[in-house]
Amino acid sequence: MLFTGKPASLSELENEDWAPSINLGHNSVKKMDRKRKERYDLIKEKRRRTASVEALLQLQYVKPEVSSDHASTSTENVKTTQTDMNMKDIKSLEAEVNHLREANLKLKQDIKVVSLNEDGFRDEDEKVLFYTGLPSWNLLNCIFNFVLPYLSQSTNCTLSPFKRLLMTLIRMRLNLSGKDLAYTFGGIHEATISRTFLQVIDTLYQRLSPLIYWPDRDSLLKTLPMDFCKH
Numbered sequence: 001m002l003f004t005g006k007p008a009s010l011s012e013l014e015n016e017d018w019a020p021s022i023n024l025g026h027n028s029v030k031k032m033d034r035k036r037k038e039r040y041d042l043i044k045e046k047r048r049r050t051a052s053v054e055a056l057l058q059l060q061y062v063k064p065e066v067s068s069d070h071a072s073t074s075t076e077n078v079k080t081t082q083t084d085m086n087m088k089d090i091k092s093l094e095a096e097v098n099h100l101r102e103a104n105l106k107l108k109q110d111i112k113v114v115s116l117n118e119d120g121f122r123d124e125d126e127k128v129l130f131y132t133g134l135p136s137w138n139l140l141n142c143i144f145n146f147v148l149p150y151l152s153q154s155t156n157c158t159l160s161p162f163k164r165l166l167m168t169l170i171r172m173r174l175n176l177s178g179k180d181l182a183y184t185f186g187g188i189h190e191a192t193i194s195r196t197f198l199q200v201i202d203t204l205y206q207r208l209s210p211l212i213y214w215p216d217r218d219s220l221l222k223t224l225p226m227d228f229c230k231h
Contacts, residue, residue: 116170116185118162132169140169147207152199158188159196167193168200 009015121128125136134140144165151161159167167181171193176184178193185193215223 116163116166117160121166131173132166133173134169143208147203150203150207157196158192159185164196164200168197168204171197 116131121131121137121140123137128134128137128140132140134143144162147165148161151164153161157164163185167185170176171181178190178197181193182188182190221229
């Protein structure tokens with residue numbers, strides 16, 4: 001058997017240089033990777049959508065042939081209609097915004113009247129006098145700033161430092177029950193009211209007691225009311 005090293009034609013089956021390419025052991029076909037196929041399908045779908053979008057864009061630039069008179073009339077009618085609708089919508093929106101602003105302002109004023117916080121008492125001397133017995137907001141604010149560094153600043157406290165001081169002064173002034181104050185200050189627990197009251201009372205005593213002037217005995221005797229002097 002002599003091999004020439006040159007390929008034989010397909011019909012020369014008996015030639016030594018003829019080599020078949022069928023059934024050479026490649027019976028199994030390798031399966032395509034699923035993820036790879038999904039990526040291929042996704043790319044194919046994107047290309048299809050891109051082609052569709054480009055076709056639609058091209059159609060948008062195709063303008064139908066319309067006479068100039070008819071086109072100008074239609075354009076003017078459309079612009080007039082759009083302008084009228086836009087102005088009507090704008091006026092309606094402006095009226096709605098103004099109504100909402102007035103309602104919001106009224107709600108803020110109503111909340112300020114009934115709220116027990118700094119904003120509700122600021123510059124309201126009559127309200128301060130009724131709830132705390134202090135003659136003015138300035139005095140209340142001065143006392144608050146004086147004792148503020150000594151009030152608990154824990155984030156676990158339900159009430160703010162100002163509300164704690166205010167609650168204490170209200171209880172001393174109006175002798176309200178703990179349950180009443182608990183509902184008034186946001187529905188907190190009655191035990192929280194009692195604990196906070198004792199803590200603030202102790203702080204007020206430590207910080208304000210040096211400011212209390214107690215006159216001597218002779219001065220007291222001189223200023224005693226006549227009914228007491230009799231006895």
